[in-house]
Amino acid sequence: MNLPETMKTGLSVNESLARVIEAANRIILGKEHVVRLALTCLIARGHLLIEDTPGVGKTTLAHVLAKTLGLSFQRIQFTSDLLPADILGVSVYDRQSGKFEFHPGPIFSQFILADEVNRATPRAQSALLEAMEENQITLEGATRALPQPFFVIATQNPSSQIGTFPLPESQLDRFMMRVHLGYPDNKAERELLKGRDRREMLTDLPAVMTPERLQQLQVLAPTITVADALLDYLQDLLAFSRTASAFNGGLSPRAGLAVMRCAQAWSLLHGRNHVLPEDIQAVLPSVVSHRLSLTDQNIANNPHAAADLLIKQVPVP
Amino acid sequence: MLWLAAGVSMAVLPHMLHIPVWSSLLFSMLLILRMSLDKRSRAVAWIRTLPFKLLLGGVIFSGVFVSYGTIVGRDAGVVLLVLLGGMKMLEISSERDYYISAYIAFLLILTNFFYVQTLGVSVYLGVTLVVLIAALLSFNDRDQDLQIRPRLQSAAVLFLNALPLMLIMFLMFPRFNGPLWGLPKDALSGLTGIDDEMSPGSISQLILSDEVAFRVEFNGPIPAKSDLYWRGPVLWYTDGFKWVQDRPRKSSVKFIPKSDPIRYTVTLEPTDKNWLFALELPQVPTADSNLSHDMQLRTRRPVITRTRYEVTSYPDYLLLSEDRTELQNVLQLPGNYHQRAIALAKSWRAEGLNDREMIGRAMRYFHDEKFYYTLTPPILPDDTVDDFLFDTRQGFCEHYAAAFTVLMRGAGIPARVVTGYQGGTVNTVGNYLVVNQRDAHAWSEVWLGDTEGWVRVDPTSAVSPSRVSEGIQSAIPQTLINVPLGIYNNAFTRNVWERFSNTFDAINNRWNQWVLGYDRNRQRLLLGRIGLGELNRDELMVGMIVVIVLCLSLLAYGLFSRIHKNEDQARYWYNRFRKRLQRAGIPILAHEGPQDLAYRACRRRADLAEAINSISDCYIEVRYANQAERLEELKTLVRSFRPGNYPVAIQG
Numbered sequence: 001m002n003l004p005e006t007m008k009t010g011l012s013v014n015e016s017l018a019r020v021i022e023a024a025n026r027i028i029l030g031k032e033h034v035v036r037l038a039l040t041c042l043i044a045r046g047h048l049l050i051e052d053t054p055g056v057g058k059t060t061l062a063h064v065l066a067k068t069l070g071l072s073f074q075r076i077q078f079t080s081d082l083l084p085a086d087i088l089g090v091s092v093y094d095r096q097s098g099k100f101e102f103h104p105g106p107i108f109s110q111f112i113l114a115d116e117v118n119r120a121t122p123r124a125q126s127a128l129l130e131a132m133e134e135n136q137i138t139l140e141g142a143t144r145a146l147p148q149p150f151f152v153i154a155t156q157n158p159s160s161q162i163g164t165f166p167l168p169e170s171q172l173d174r175f176m177m178r179v180h181l182g183y184p185d186n187k188a189e190r191e192l193l194k195g196r197d198r199r200e201m202l203t204d205l206p207a208v209m210t211p212e213r214l215q216q217l218q219v220l221a222p223t224i225t226v227a228d229a230l231l232d233y234l235q236d237l238l239a240f241s242r243t244a245s246a247f248n249g250g251l252s253p254r255a256g257l258a259v260m261r262c263a264q265a266w267s268l269l270h271g272r273n274h275v276l277p278e279d280i281q282a283v284l285p286s287v288v289s290h291r292l293s294l295t296d297q298n299i300a301n302n303p304h305a306a307a308d309l310l311i312k313q314v315p316v317p
Numbered sequence: 318m319l320w321l322a323a324g325v326s327m328a329v330l331p332h333m334l335h336i337p338v339w340s341s342l343l344f345s346m347l348l349i350l351r352m353s354l355d356k357r358s359r360a361v362a363w364i365r366t367l368p369f370k371l372l373l374g375g376v377i378f379s380g381v382f383v384s385y386g387t388i389v390g391r392d393a394g395v396v397l398l399v400l401l402g403g404m405k406m407l408e409i410s411s412e413r414d415y416y417i418s419a420y421i422a423f424l425l426i427l428t429n430f431f432y433v434q435t436l437g438v439s440v441y442l443g444v445t446l447v448v449l450i451a452a453l454l455s456f457n458d459r460d461q462d463l464q465i466r467p468r469l470q471s472a473a474v475l476f477l478n479a480l481p482l483m484l485i486m487f488l489m490f491p492r493f494n495g496p497l498w499g500l501p502k503d504a505l506s507g508l509t510g511i512d513d514e515m516s517p518g519s520i521s522q523l524i525l526s527d528e529v530a531f532r533v534e535f536n537g538p539i540p541a542k543s544d545l546y547w548r549g550p551v552l553w554y555t556d557g558f559k560w561v562q563d564r565p566r567k568s569s570v571k572f573i574p575k576s577d578p579i580r581y582t583v584t585l586e587p588t589d590k591n592w593l594f595a596l597e598l599p600q601v602p603t604a605d606s607n608l609s610h611d612m613q614l615r616t617r618r619p620v621i622t623r624t625r626y627e628v629t630s631y632p633d634y635l636l637l638s639e640d641r642t643e644l645q646n647v648l649q650l651p652g653n654y655h656q657r658a659i660a661l662a663k664s665w666r667a668e669g670l671n672d673r674e675m676i677g678r679a680m681r682y683f684h685d686e687k688f689y690y691t692l693t694p695p696i697l698p699d700d701t702v703d704d705f706l707f708d709t710r711q712g713f714c715e716h717y718a719a720a721f722t723v724l725m726r727g728a729g730i731p732a733r734v735v736t737g738y739q740g741g742t743v744n745t746v747g748n749y750l751v752v753n754q755r756d757a758h759a760w761s762e763v764w765l766g767d768t769e770g771w772v773r774v775d776p777t778s779a780v781s782p783s784r785v786s787e788g789i790q791s792a793i794p795q796t797l798i799n800v801p802l803g804i805y806n807n808a809f810t811r812n813v814w815e816r817f818s819n820t821f822d823a824i825n826n827r828w829n830q831w832v833l834g835y836d837r838n839r840q841r842l843l844l845g846r847i848g849l850g851e852l853n854r855d856e857l858m859v860g861m862i863v864v865i866v867l868c869l870s871l872l873a874y875g876l877f878s879r880i881h882k883n884e885d886q887a888r889y890w891y892n893r894f895r896k897r898l899q900r901a902g903i904p905i906l907a908h909e910g911p912q913d914l915a916y917r918a919c920r921r922r923a924d925l926a927e928a929i930n931s932i933s934d935c936y937i938e939v940r941y942a943n944q945a946e947r948l949e950e951l952k953t954l955v956r957s958f959r960p961g962n963y964p965v966a967i968q969g
Binding site: 225227229230273274275276277278281311312313314315316317 | 941
């Protein structure tokens with residue numbers, strides 16, 4: 001493992017990432033894969049959408065990540081009467097100085113948890129999504145940069161539940177990944193039931209990484225080697241998604257780029273300096289499943305069916 | 318289907334010029350029927366029944382038999398091929414039929430060369446070939462998503478790919494003296510040219526043909542037109558109507574050159590005759606010919622292919638007949654003919670003229686009396702010489718030559734008729750001389766004793782001097798020459814026309830010389846330059862095959878060299894590894910990455926884990942981490958990976 005020697009800040013890349021994962025695993029039991037995916041998304045400078053039924057630990061996951069990474073954390077609970085100003089902030093007239101003073105909203109944090117994002121109106125959703133896309137907000141003619149690193153985890157209840165404004169496909173595309181937590185397995189659930197209160201554990205959780213360290217990783221990830229052979233594979237995948245009749249529409253170039261960035265981050269996370277087909281296969285379900293829709297309605301409900309189809313049908317060149 | 322029909326039609330089109338009209342019509346009908354009928358219609362089903370096919374086949378065979386009296390041979394065979402090809406088109410229903418039809422069309426292209434081998438036709442057939450290849454392409458293009466242009470383009474590329482191979486076969490295929498296969502006798506029918514006998518009208522007929530008789534490349538400058546007498550058959554005897562040759566004999570003449578030699582190379586079109594043409598008078602016979610006793614270049618076998626030969630001639634010479642009986646023979650006159658002419662000659666002799674003065678007297682007679690030089694002389698029913706000399710006085714060179722010779726013999730002067738060509742057209746583009754059939758000519762040769770020997774006398778020059786000095790075009794009406802009307806009226810169009818026809822002939826000449834005239838000698842010469850001159854036929858054949866195989870291997874190497882790039886070579890070796898794993902009972906999944914495969918394989922075959930992991934790691938390094946330098950290591954690892962065969966997959 002020959003990572004560049006840019007990271008002489010004590011712990012090696014492997015070690016610091018391993019400690020984050022280990023810390024998260026202690027609180028969110030049996031969900032190591034999802035934790036790794038979330039971290040991948042973070043390193044790849046993407047935003048994460050977690051879709052699942054309430055109570056499986058979406059919020060806890062966000063808390064754990066923010067805490068272990070030492071990021072400033074804000075939670076925005078989306079409701080149907082949430083306004084853009086509640087997210088972005090407002091200017092208030094200050095009598096003493098005789099000027100309008102900007103009171104930044106909760107968006108001005110490094111780590112945002114947008115809880116139940118599909119409960120708010122499209123207007124409020126747009127305010128968040130635009131900030132995610134631009135990494136800055138423009139309010140009353142002034143452009144304000146958001147703190148870096150900037151990471152949004154949005155949680156979403158399945159659209160089958162009542163009282164939701166589902167995100168349109170174009171806005172789903174703003175999220176680099178969509179993951180599902182799912183129910184814990186038998187053993188993990190047992191441990192959960194027997195163990196300490198998770199909230200309590202959260203408060204005790206030490207930060208194992210600095211935001212600066214995270215930013216270094218974000219810079220490092222795109223330098224991970226992607227060989228031509230791997231690009232061939234990626235392009236085969238994209239081409240297949242565009243031509244196969246199983247899909248309603250193919251993957252966009254942005255989706256392709258997202259797959260590559262995530263694969264790079266994934267291999268960094270696994271201590272490699274080059275991307276393998278397995279890396280692509282590992283991140284593919286989370287990156288593409290919210291961007292691809294299947295023509296066959298029988299399997300369309302399975303969130304990973306599209307990605308599985310892609311992986312199974314396209315040979316590794 | 319349309320493509321194939323187009324290709325077949327194009328291949329048959331040139332044949333339509335010579336096959337019987339009924340067969341052209343039948344072929345067109347079959348093709349139109351094919352194209353217009355719906356595939357699933359009942360008519361098609363009916364056509365495909367055996368009785369109909371038998372009936373149609375019977376019609377075709379009997380038609381050919383009626384037309385040619387045979388069903389074998391070149392002409393009948395070609396017609397059969399054309400019509401049966403048309404029938405095959407009609408019955409196409411499967412892939413196999415389609416291919417058979419296409420290959421029949423390829424064969425039809427070939428058969429065109431039995432008839433014509435000119436450059437134009439060759440180019441046309443090349444285009445036909447491309448169309449046929451495109452037809453095969455379109456048949457294999459199941460989705461029909463190729464446009465016309467790319468389709469033709471890829472066909473042309475395939476065609477061009479085959480050219481080097483064609484060139485090798487052309488250059489190296491053993492050549493035979495004479496045609497490769499025995500052409501049937503009818504192949505050379507209809508050749509025009511100087512005959513071995515002469516009668517009134519036999520040469521003026523040739524004037525109407527603008528076919529090329531031969532082409533000449535001079536080593537030095539081209540001599541003046543009036544000196545260009547191309548000697549052909551020498552005619553000794555007459556029966557009052559036609560003139561014939563002497564029996565070929567060993568030369569009994571003495572030939573003394575008196576001027577510098579002229580060296581030149583003649584490319585003679587096939588004549589099916591036993592002689593060659595040469596400037597008066599040739600000296601050294603070439604390899605395949607000899608000089609007869611009347612200075613004709615004669616060949617052992619008829620000239621049935623285009624022939625190239627080198628000759629040296631001396632325009633000034635002394636030719637002496639040693640054999641006195643020969644001189645008696647050339648005084649021969651037919652019994653009851655030409656009495657008035659003989660009387661005229663005797664009356665001149667009575668004036669006390671010597672031999673040389675007799676010639677001048679006869680020439681003056683042609684010049685002073687109202688003689689005309691014409692291509693369309695009146696018919697001479699009774700006495701070809703007397704009627705011409707005293708009544709009609711209109712004639713062509715053969716009339717003048719014959720009459721002059723008779724006059725000389727009447728006066729007791731040995732004389733004979735020489736036929737051949739006079740003049741020629743200089744092709745300024747290729748700087749060579751073209752002698753056409755219309756340059757055919759006849760003149761006389763007179764014996765003037767041992768001091769002067771045989772002297773050429775051209776009586777035509779007394780009547781129409783420009784025929785000799787300017788060439789045939791100046792002496793006969795232009796409408797008889799085959800050029801577009803009116804072109805000679807305008808200096809510019811004439812220039813353009815001449816330039817055009819000269820260029821065309823020059824290209825044709827090159828084609829003849831280098832493609833059609835590529836015979837055993839040329840092959841030996843060419844291969845000699847690369848040190849392969851002394852190969853016999855079998856060695857040539859083997860050599861050709863070797864070169865072709867070499868070429869194909871180069872091509873194959875070119876195609877496969879893509880996998881010789883490092884990265885893809887890694888893939889190649891990794892695939893070998895995967896095949897061996899598969900034989901060892903580990904199924905291979907196409908979508909599985911190397912790491913996953915290694916993990917799975919190790920679980921199944923823990924005994925091989927070390928080897929599997931090291932190969933996988935090495936492959937990953939080479940292929941995905943750009944560590945090309947570990948390729949050799951990968952090769953070695955894969956080569957030594959011998960897991961053995963497990964016919965039944967082991968349950969993991």
